[in-house]
Amino acid sequence: MSITVVDHLTEGKAVRVDNFTSPMAPVLQISDLTIAAVSDKGKVLNELVQGIDLSVRPGEMLGLVGESGSGKSVTATAVLDLLPKSLQVTAGNIYLSGIHLGSLSEKEKRRLRGKEIAYMFQNYQGSFTPIVKIGKQLVETIRSHEQVSFKEAKEIALEWLQRVKLPAKRAFNSYPFQLSGGQLQRASLAAALMMKPSLIIADEPTTALDVLTGERVLDLLVDLQKETNCAVFLISHDLTHVLKRTDRMAVMYGGRIIETGPTESVRHNPQHPYTQLLLQARPLLTGRIPEKLTTIPGEPGAVAGQGCPFALRCPSRIEECAQAPVMKPMGEDHSAACHILTAGGEPDNEDAAGGQTNQQVVFC
Numbered sequence: 313m314s315i316t317v318v319d320h321l322t323e324g325k326a327v328r329v330d331n332f333t334s335p336m337a338p339v340l341q342i343s344d345l346t347i348a349a350v351s352d353k354g355k356v357l358n359e360l361v362q363g364i365d366l367s368v369r370p371g372e373m374l375g376l377v378g379e380s381g382s383g384k385s386v387t388a389t390a391v392l393d394l395l396p397k398s399l400q401v402t403a404g405n406i407y408l409s410g411i412h413l414g415s416l417s418e419k420e421k422r423r424l425r426g427k428e429i430a431y432m433f434q435n436y437q438g439s440f441t442p443i444v445k446i447g448k449q450l451v452e453t454i455r456s457h458e459q460v461s462f463k464e465a466k467e468i469a470l471e472w473l474q475r476v477k478l479p480a481k482r483a484f485n486s487y488p489f490q491l492s493g494g495q496l497q498r499a500s501l502a503a504a505l506m507m508k509p510s511l512i513i514a515d516e517p518t519t520a521l522d523v524l525t526g527e528r529v530l531d532l533l534v535d536l537q538k539e540t541n542c543a544v545f546l547i548s549h550d551l552t553h554v555l556k557r558t559d560r561m562a563v564m565y566g567g568r569i570i571e572t573g574p575t576e577s578v579r580h581n582p583q584h585p586y587t588q589l590l591l592q593a594r595p596l597l598t599g600r601i602p603e604k605l606t607t608i609p610g611e612p613g614a615v616a617g618q619g620c621p622f623a624l625r626c627p628s629r630i631e632e633c634a635q636a637p638v639m640k641p642m643g644e645d646h647s648a649a650c651h652i653l654t655a656g657g658e659p660d661n662e663d664a665a666g667g668q669t670n671q672q673v674v675f676c
């Protein structure tokens with residue numbers, strides 16, 4: 313099967329995108345996306361994310377990890393086409409199952425959100441209106457997307473509340489404030505999954521929960537993803553969550569993707585100096601307490617104004633780093649953007665690497 317998409321850059325002419333013809337074609341494809349803060353008059357003030365390329369395939373969980381402020385939520389919000397007026401997509405394209413989001417009307421986008429793309433946010437309270445019972449909200453959502461009776465919608469809602477391991481009838485008849493944080497995030501998972509979306513965007517879904525409750529919500533997300541075969545875009549500042557649960561991952565720094573690949577490949581053979589330091593800064597679960605954990609030098613979030621965004625903190629920095637590095641293939645489906653790397657994974661200059669790059673690192 314092939315899908316014809318309308319690309320707004322071709323002024324409404326339908327173009328066939330061969331990329332979307334295979335069953336493993338991406339559910340979400342982000343190409344060369346740049347988002348900028350703009351003034352009231354539309355003048356670009358500064359670019360918050362630049363040249364983002366990401367894809368999520370059917371049934372796959374893609375993790376996006378990066379420090380606070382690196383641009384993860386801005387990217388996710390652009391996919392949902394919910395950027396505030398002060399932010400604008402200034403370049404690039406977003407496709408959902410081959411459909412160019414920029415080509416859709418507001419009505420079509422609204423239909424897409426909630427039906428084709430569902431989302432879970434850190435602020436789970438915001439997923440529900442506080443003064444309306446959970447059940448009523450779920451039923452209304454179902455009926456706004458599907459032609460079903462109240463009774464049928466109620467059955468679907470109860471089934472999903474049960475599938476996320478909530479006491480279904482009690483949750484259905486509760487106001488949001490009557491559920492705990494973990495229960496409410498489970499209810500928002502039910503709300504996300506019950507429309508059988510092709511993609512769930514989960515932006516820091518467990519950050520506001522205690523560790524154990526957060527782990528359980530993520531385990532549930534993984535189990536139900538396997539059952540429903542939907543794709544998940546899991547965004548987190550917590551490397552452990554991403555390493556533990558995702559199939560592929562991308563590492564973001566200063567608004568750019570600096571490394572991407574199969575999670576196992578990035579875990580065992582990180583290429584970019586930032587990814588290596590990030591992995592080394594994690595405590596190992598070996599039972600042995602290290603004398604000293606590696607810390608990433610410099611101020612968290614310090615981004616170089618030009619060239620490589622990590623240059624202000626990078627122990628392997630060389631003169632060329634004043635120019636922005638491009639992504640280079642490092643292995644199967646694995647790439648990284650750094651001047652001291654050459655395609656295939658060998659550092660250009662062993663001395664410049666300072667012994668940091670291209671190490672085999674084994675983490676639990």
Ligand SMILES: Nc1ncnc2c1ncn2[C@@H]1O[C@H](COP(=O)(O)OP(=O)(O)O)[C@@H](O)[C@H]1O
Binds near residue numbers: 384
């Ligand atoms: N509405 C906005 N106007 C201007 N800058 C913003 C806005 N929202 C976010 N930013 C900036 O964009 C950058 C990325 O933010 P964000 O995507 O929220 O980071 P993350 O989710 O990785 O923590 C930050 O520097 C943040 O201050």
Ligand code: SF4
Binds near residue numbers: 624627628632633651
């Ligand atoms: S070596 Fe240069 S390009 Fe590579 S991460 Fe360090 S500063 Fe960036």
Ligand SMILES: [Mg+2]
Binds near residue numbers: 384385386515516
């Ligand atoms: Mg965020």
